[in-house]
Amino acid sequence: MEQMRKRETGIVRSNRETARGHYVIEVELPGLFGVVNPGQFVMFRPGAGETPLLSRPFSVCSQTETGETTKIELLYRVVGAGTARMASLRQGDTVNVLGPLGRGFDMDEGRRVILVAGGVGVAPLISYADRRRAQEEGGRVRIIAYVGAADEESIAGVDRLEQYCDEVKIATDDGSRGFRGTVTELFRTDVEHHEKTASAVRACGPRAMLSALADVLDGHDIVCQVSMEERMACGIGACLGCAVRVRLNDGSVGYRRVCKDGPVFDMEDIDWHED
Amino acid sequence: MKTDGAKRPNMAVSIGRLMLKNPVITASGTFGYGEEFAPYLNLDRLGGMVLKGISENPRPGNPPPRIVETPSGLLNAIGLENVGIDAFVTEKAPFLETLDTTVIANIFGESADEYARVADKLTGVKCVDALEVNISCPNVNRGGMDFGADPEQAAEVTRAVKEATDLPVIVKLTPNVTDITAVARRVEAAGADALSLINTLRGMSVDVYTARPRLANVTGGLSGPAIRPVAVLMVWETVQAVSIPVIGMGGIMNARDALEFLIAGARAVEIGTANFVNPAAVLDIIGGIERHLGDAGVDDINDIIGTLDCRRK
Numbered sequence: 001m002e003q004m005r006k007r008e009t010g011i012v013r014s015n016r017e018t019a020r021g022h023y024v025i026e027v028e029l030p031g032l033f034g035v036v037n038p039g040q041f042v043m044f045r046p047g048a049g050e051t052p053l054l055s056r057p058f059s060v061c062s063q064t065e066t067g068e069t070t071k072i073e074l075l076y077r078v079v080g081a082g083t084a085r086m087a088s089l090r091q092g093d094t095v096n097v098l099g100p101l102g103r104g105f106d107m108d109e110g111r112r113v114i115l116v117a118g119g120v121g122v123a124p125l126i127s128y129a130d131r132r133r134a135q136e137e138g139g140r141v142r143i144i145a146y147v148g149a150a151d152e153e154s155i156a157g158v159d160r161l162e163q164y165c166d167e168v169k170i171a172t173d174d175g176s177r178g179f180r181g182t183v184t185e186l187f188r189t190d191v192e193h194h195e196k197t198a199s200a201v202r203a204c205g206p207r208a209m210l211s212a213l214a215d216v217l218d219g220h221d222i223v224c225q226v227s228m229e230e231r232m233a234c235g236i237g238a239c240l241g242c243a244v245r246v247r248l249n250d251g252s253v254g255y256r257r258v259c260k261d262g263p264v265f266d267m268e269d270i271d272w273h274e275d
Numbered sequence: 276m277k278t279d280g281a282k283r284p285n286m287a288v289s290i291g292r293l294m295l296k297n298p299v300i301t302a303s304g305t306f307g308y309g310e311e312f313a314p315y316l317n318l319d320r321l322g323g324m325v326l327k328g329i330s331e332n333p334r335p336g337n338p339p340p341r342i343v344e345t346p347s348g349l350l351n352a353i354g355l356e357n358v359g360i361d362a363f364v365t366e367k368a369p370f371l372e373t374l375d376t377t378v379i380a381n382i383f384g385e386s387a388d389e390y391a392r393v394a395d396k397l398t399g400v401k402c403v404d405a406l407e408v409n410i411s412c413p414n415v416n417r418g419g420m421d422f423g424a425d426p427e428q429a430a431e432v433t434r435a436v437k438e439a440t441d442l443p444v445i446v447k448l449t450p451n452v453t454d455i456t457a458v459a460r461r462v463e464a465a466g467a468d469a470l471s472l473i474n475t476l477r478g479m480s481v482d483v484y485t486a487r488p489r490l491a492n493v494t495g496g497l498s499g500p501a502i503r504p505v506a507v508l509m510v511w512e513t514v515q516a517v518s519i520p521v522i523g524m525g526g527i528m529n530a531r532d533a534l535e536f537l538i539a540g541a542r543a544v545e546i547g548t549a550n551f552v553n554p555a556a557v558l559d560i561i562g563g564i565e566r567h568l569g570d571a572g573v574d575d576i577n578d579i580i581g582t583l584d585c586r587r588k
Contacts, residue, residue: 005314007553045552050528053499054344054551082344098554231342233349233551236315238307240327240353241342254335255356260311 007098008033009047012089013071019149022077022120022156023087024061027095033070036060038127039104039227039264043235044074044086047094052082055098057232057259059124059204061157072097075123075157101235102263105225107131110199114222115145115165116187116213118205122147122157124227124264128202129164142166144198148183148209152176184212195220203227203267211272224267230258245271284568285575286561288322288542290520291468293405293443295377295543297322298576299533299561302524302547303381303407303447304328304353308367309374315554320561322543323377325471326367328409330383331393333359337414338491343480348501348526349548350478352414352492355383360396371402379445381407383415387422387432391439398440406442408432408467411449411474413496423449423474426461433465445522448472448513450502455509456516463517471522471545472513473506499548500526507535514540514581528552530563537564540581 010027018024027044036042043055058074065071078087089095105128113132115125125145132141143165149155151174161168170178171186179186183205194201203213204227217224230242237260246256246269253271256262286297300323301312308326309318318324336356343350358366371378380403384390390408397403410423410432422428429446436444446462448455450473459470475496480489488494506525514521523541526548527533533544549556564576573579 004316006555007315050347050500052344053347053548054349096553231340231344233342233351233548234305234311234554236311236554238311238327239305239342239351239551240336240356241351243336243339243341243356245338255339 007096010095010097012091012093012095014091015087015089017087019156020153022075022154024073024075025086025089026071026073027097029070029072029097031065031068031070034100036063036072036100036127037104038107038131039124040100040102041235041263042072042074042097042099042101043232045096046085046089047096052085054233055096055235056082056086057235059127059227059263060100061123061126061160062130063127075120075126077120077156098235102259103261105202105227105264107135109223111139112142112198113144114194114198114201115143115161116183116201116203116205117145118148118183118209119154120156121203121205121209121227122161124204125202126157126160126164129161133164145169146171146183146187148172148186148205150174182209182212184209184216187213188216191216191220195222198222200224214267214270214272217267225264226267226270227263228258228265228270229263232259235259247271282574284565284573285577286565288576288580290445290522290542291443293377293469295322297561297564298537298543299557299564300325300379300522300543300545301550301557302545303409305547305550308363308371310367310370312550312554316558319375320558321376322561323379325379325381325407325545327357328355328381328383328412329357329360329363329393329397330355331360331389333357333362340489340491343489343495345478345480345497346501348497348499349551350480350490350495350497351475352490352495354414354492355412360393364396364400368400368402374402377404378402379405379407381409381447382436383409383412387435390432391435394436394439398442403442405445406436406440407445407447407471408436409447409474411447413449413451413475413477413494414492420449420451423458424452426458429458430461430465433462433467437466443468445469445471447474449474450505450509451477456512459513459517463519467519469520469522470513470517471524473502473509473525476502476505498526500528502526503532503535507539510536510541511539511583527560528556530560530567533560533564534567534579537576537580538583540583542580
């Protein structure tokens with residue numbers, strides 16, 4: 001019989017602001033927690049208090065196993081009451097963590113990979129790049145990352161990406177660092193080149209960014225997987241709250257659960273023209 | 276393990292002819308068809324499980340966003356997404372047959388006839404022990420709350436379902452009415468074996484930065500601790516108005532919350548939103564009720580039910 005899983009109690013080891021409004025929280029969990037595949041997520045809430053009521057989903061940015069315990073890092077941006085409460089957590093505080101959950105990225109898509117990240121969408125791509133680099137066998141993997149942010153102060157996680165990537169290209173809305181414009185506009189300038197050389201694209205970010213990326217890739221022969229975001233209540237496929245509209249095989253559209261059928265989907269499966 | 280030799284209290288309750296091993300049931304729409312929760316708890320420990328609402332044909336549900344958290348609550352407009360009765364029977368029922376707990380199918384229709392057809396089809400399905408009739412969903416265009424808010428139509432659906440099945444029929448009531456006891460009495464007179472209440476309260480939330488509703492469906496149904504006092508009141512009023520058993524629900528997060536409903540007269544409780552916060556929440560609630568009985572020196576859960584004392588001191 002499959003081993004029973006449970007919501008674990010973790011301890012906050014650190015919680016610091018690394019870019020304006022962006023935090024990295026490090027949580028220590030029991031060693032039985034399990035190995036997180038890049039792109040998988042956890043449901044997270046503070047251990048004390050009844051606010052927020054529900055857990056929040058976060059992609060896991062990194063995992064370090066130390067025998068008896070495992071440590072995970074989550075990168076998050078403060079956007080509402082739940083993440084504001086999260087930012088107030090201190091070293092030693094207890095938290096509830098359910099996971100790892102969902103479907104992560106396919107990991108065997110060739111030797112030249114492009115990452116496209118918007119804002120905190122960089123989190124699962126850090127995990128992806130780390131794992132690809134750690135599992136290099138029979139030849140080096142070339143990883144090129146494109147990262148978008150509002151401005152220089154709010155670029156999160158780039159130092160981590162640079163550890164694993166051959167090249168990291170940055171776009172900011174106001175041009176305060178790197179390319180002035182969106183990350184998908186920056187990627188568009190290189191797409192013809194990548195089509196000839198790259199084997200796959202992995203992307204995560206706001207829906208508008210992913211939708212723009214779908215437009216850029218339209219007509220180009222590069223496979224792409226995207227990690228989708230939606231509000232969730234349970235994280236395990238029961239509440240049907242995190243619906244995302246997809247194209248079905250018969251040409252019609254239907255809904256899939258971001259938590260269980262995703263959060264990683266093949267780009268061509270998502271119905272990007274949703275209102 | 277430490278044992279003090281004390282006898283464990285009796286936790287079994289009856290809802291008419293439906294016997295439950297304990298009074299804690301998972302609520303419809305919050306527990307899927309059970310399978311999603313199997314990795315997190317032994318489902319045989321449950322008093323019962325109410326399945327996600329089943330309609331005659333598959334329903335795609337509402338566009339996203341479908342949920343948003345509000346103070347001490349969860350506002351949802353899922354829209355009764357479900358696989359439909361035929362796929363339920365072939366894809367979901369076989370797993371449920373392996374379980375040793377009471378399985379209650381929640382049924383939904385857009386007409387009294389559709390309710391009756393779904394009830395009829397489920398009556399032959401081995402794993403289904405009872406039906407809960409959803410006349411109270413606030414998030415669908417036709418059916419649902421339209422029936423539950425009108426005593427006459429609520430009675431009509433109840434009669435149609437009773438004629439179509441010999442399974443125990445529990446009718447789930449909406450709180451979105453002026454007087455829930457008026458609906459409760461008519462449903463009882465139409466032959467319902469039990470009542471369950473409350474479904475979600477209608478609600479709405481606005482994003483002030485975009486001036487848009489925070490649910491694509493604009494309105495939703497509110498669950499969670501925010502609605503608990505409303506639910507306790509309605510259960511208490513309904514218990515006094517009818518003689519059939521009442522199952523109470525609304526924002527139960529722990530054993531103390533569950534006991535509120537039992538003391539107010541509910542014969543069992545349903546747990547909903549709490550399952551989202553912790554998939555094993557029902558086990559904590561069952562254990563907590565047992566401990567409460569032990570601490571109070573009560574050896575049978577039935578001796579707690581309906582003991583509310585409203586006399587002035």
